[in-house]
Amino acid sequence: MTAREPAGGTSIPRDVTIRNARHADLETLVALLDELFSIEADFAVDGHRQHRGLSLMLDGCGKHRCVKVAEAQGRVVAMGTAQLVVSTAEGAFSALVEDLVVTERLRGQGIGAALLATLAAWAVQHGATRLQLLADGQNRPALDFYRKNGWLPTQLICLRKSDLPEG
Structure with a gap:
């Protein structure tokens, strides 16, 4: 698997590479999470926490x-x-x-699918036999993306308890 051809044969734009994230990427990663959390009802944008x-x-x-990142033009x-x-x-x-x-601005070009394939390859290399994720039930574009990439819904629902004391 090269940075140009992630596992699963997913193609990505010529100028995009996938690599391990570094601490120097933190501010950009926080900004990406801001984009994500601004469209998800269950999460709040909080740069310090992210x-x-x-x-x-x-x-x-x-x-x-x-943590993997896709990089285009540096x-x-x-x-x-x-x-x-452990399951x-x-x-x-x-x-x-x-x-x-x-x-x-870069959605729909295969970058997300390539990242998913790269994460899946990492998981398999580390002994995982299943992938799972949570997606906002109202985020139709995300749900369509995951379905298109072979993800199936389950009968399980996610519950959470978030009023734990900080330690």
Whole structure:
């Protein structure tokens, strides 16, 4: 797999490469999450929290977490993150795709599909037998994108408890 041809044969524009994110990318990654969270009802844009979360992801990148970016003409234009969890149903690792966002002006060019394929390849290399993600149920373009890329809905619903004390 090269940066030009991610796993799964997904093609991307000639000037786009996919690479591991670096701490130097943090401000751009926070801006991409701002784009994503501004269209998702369950999340709020909070640059400080997003910076802290991305730093935690980058500090632990490698064995259990990864952050990939797509770069065009020297600028980060998209990102995807994944992390491993143990699935008792699978008896193996499952990878949770936490964030996937392509800057609005470049959507529809195969960059998101290429990032997904790259995250999937990383997950398989690290023993995952299943990928999963959460998507905003009202975000029809995102749901159509995932369906087009082979993702299927489940009967499960997501519940959350967020009033935990900060530690």
